[in-house]
Amino acid sequence: MPPIDFLPASAKVVPGVRNRFRLTTVGVLTGLGVLALAAPAAAHVEVSADKTRAGSTNVTLTFHGEAENPSGIRSERVVLPAGIAPADVTLVKAPPGWSFQATADGFTVGGKALPSGTDAEWKVRIAKLPDGETRLSFKTLETYADGEVARWIEIQEQGAEEPEQPAPLITLKPGPAAAPAPSSAAPAAPSSAAAPAASSPQAAEVPATVQAESVAETDEGSSTWWIWVLVALVVAGGAGYLLVRRRAGQHPAE
Template identity: 40%
Template sequence: MRNDYYCVIFSPTSICRRGAVMAASVVGLVLMSAGSAGAHIEVFTDAPVQAGTGPVTLHFMAESESQTVGIVSVKTQLPEGIAPGDVALASGPEGWALTPTADGFELGGPPVAPGVDAEYSVTVALLPADSTELPFKTLQRYADGREDAWIELPSDAAPEPQMPAPVLTVTPAAPGAATPSAPTADETATSGSADTAAPVEASQSTDEESNAGTIALVAGLLVAVAIGAGVWFWRARRSS
């Protein structure tokens, strides 16, 4: 009876099967966690831009996390130095309209199709001259009332936040450039576009680093499970 028990519990086939189940469970949990943190909102430009220049068109992509309901709106807090009145809608989902708020803008309308990202663009009259990192903290809302707050900024305690705010990186302003106080739309229209400088650091690089870290973590967990199964089998054979 004892030998039969060990044959069932500690046989190589049984151990391998148990190890595979454990590994699959670990991988599933890791990938589920990575997926929830991976979805986000991105902001980028068509060409390199420099602080203190404008007008500049910013493109946003709000990734969908639902396969059953669509995105209905986004509400964005503008970085310091950009006034709500200096932002205009360039393009967006059909039927969506932009409304200025006290500290930014809200863009919304009929829900996009479930599982489809919301892509939209706004034109900013002039970028601040005193900053090269421009965060656009955004609330993303779905047709069922769900709201995702993409408002977290990296810190020493959390260099890769779970709900990161979209951040636009630009090159430093030209020497002597300063952010003027609330230029009017007419002034902005006649000012034209300024020269552009070095490339923008794409926000995708952060995603690639995060994905690489996830893959390394999964590989390490698989190795640990395999080693644990081997040690278990070796001890079982000795005790039998």
């Protein structure tokens, strides 16, 4: 006996239409699931700069914190990256009723909780961006009126997938290359006084040698002069004696 079809004729669905209906339902559910997963990642803190070159001065940073808690944002605490001191940051703009306070590693802006669903936006001025840095991360703690703290502190690595709670990031262009400093080790010109100084030992030795030889010769001569005088006297005496003898022989005594 064939099965009984309890559906009225008007309610019967053609097989092809039924398949398309199923595919459409699956697609809608999938899209809703993707949106549900993406919604938390979209609600984070972002930052932008009016000057995007490393080493720039008087740079205004604009922060935007999205509200994901219905109780309202109460404060934003920012940790500065290396190269920026808290003393170099000043407030430009903040939500009405909020104040600025420097901390040991950054600053905090906050006050009365914002209305539910209201994003927080504030601006600060940086005296100077670090030289040589092209990626600056500003870790931010977003506090709500009910005490919940959203921690946007994960560093976004270049070329890597964005983390679940990324820290606000600005990407900078490299600063101008510094001109090479002139070398202080230039070769010194030879000094005219250096040459005599270098040869002074030899110059001093030559006169000393000559002087020593002269003194030696003088001493030797002065120590033998009396010998020659004695010889001369002996010779003269002998010659005189012979002369006297000779004269005496020519004139005998009478």
